[in-house]
Amino acid sequence: QVQLVESGGGLVQAGGSLRLSCAASGRTFSSYAMGWFRQAPGKEREFVAAISGSGGSTVYADSVKGRFTISRDYAKNMLYLQMNSLKPEDTALYYCAADRSLIATMTPFRYDYWGQGTQVTVSS
Secondary structure: OEEEEEEOOEEEEOOOOEEEEEEEEEOOHHHOEEEEEEEOOOOOOEEEEEEOOOOOOEEEOOOOOOOEEEEEEOOOOEEEEEEOOOOHHHOEEEEEEEEOOOOOOOOHHHOOEEOOOEEEEEEO
């Protein structure tokens, strides 16, 4: 079992930055690939970014490429999402997720554990 708790969300103006954090507890952190997803009201959950179990591979949604950076700290069992140049369309509830396959993937159903989410609101 892995427990995931997100933090760092908030209200920010367009063009601003936020860093989301996800604290992981339970099984060995490096045994999981990790991902960030988001869901806006009335829309389906969508992939944002993922990082492999080793940290050597990352993948991003086209909509965030060049603006967001995913990273992980194995010593602290933490996953991060640095979000720069935020846009109003980035407004959503952001979730972190863990995948036992170790491979960074964009597919939500591949992920085994999910956090409760942290809200990000970007004003124009």
